[in-house]
Amino acid sequence: MELRIQNLLDDERCYEAVRKLRWGSEVKCPHCAAKEIVKRGRDEQEAGRQRYECKGCGKRFDDLTNTVFAGHHQPLKVWMIFLYFLGLNLSTRQIAQELNLNKGDAHRMAEVLRSGVVEQKPETALSGEVECDEVYVVAGHKGQPEAVKKRTARDDATG
Numbered sequence: 137m138e139l140r141i142q143n144l145l146d147d148e149r150c151y152e153a154v155r156k157l158r159w160g161s162e163v164k165c166p167h168c169a170a171k172e173i174v175k176r177g178r179d180e181q182e183a184g185r186q187r188y189e190c191k192g193c194g195k196r197f198d199d200l201t202n203t204v205f206a207g208h209h210q211p212l213k214v215w216m217i218f219l220y221f222l223g224l225n226l227s228t229r230q231i232a233q234e235l236n237l238n239k240g241d242a243h244r245m246a247e248v249l250r251s252g253v254v255e256q257k258p259e260t261a262l263s264g265e266v267e268c269d270e271v272y273v274v275a276g277h278k279g280q281p282e283a284v285k286k287r288t289a290r291d292d293a294t295g
């Protein structure tokens with residue numbers, strides 16, 4: 137059999153990592169930013185994905201609401217390893233090989249991740265603090281936004 141890193145990872149842990157990346161220790165409503173949140177069970181397809189209801193505005197959301205991972209076809213763990221590899225400064229081509237993705241998909245994923253993990257709304261985009269957080273998130277575990285930016289430039293040059 138072919139050994140793939142994504143088959144060695146635990147979904148539950150990946151969701152845990154996303155929660156930490158986007159919220160830190162306290163869940164916040166992506167619609168109104170309230171912190172009064174009730175848990176509403178897990179996703180039916182993906183057991184690691186926690187659902188919530190906001191006591192402030194009454195809207196429901198889950199771990200991936202308003203993140204770049206929602207609505208894409210790749211499983212969350214593929215995104216998380218991708219992010220990890222970007223932090224290690226691997227090229228998009230190397231990442232595509234490791235994750236068995238086609239080159240076009242890998243390029244799109246790299247672009248999406250470099251724009252930030254949490255989608256920016258107009259009102260939050262005004263805050264410098266939010267921007268800094270997102271740059272940090274893009275750089276992943278290494279906390280090296282500069283390395284990721286440099287890699288972008290080089291990828292553009294080599295195609």
Ligand SMILES: [Zn+2]
Binds near residue numbers: 166169
């Ligand atoms: Zn709310």
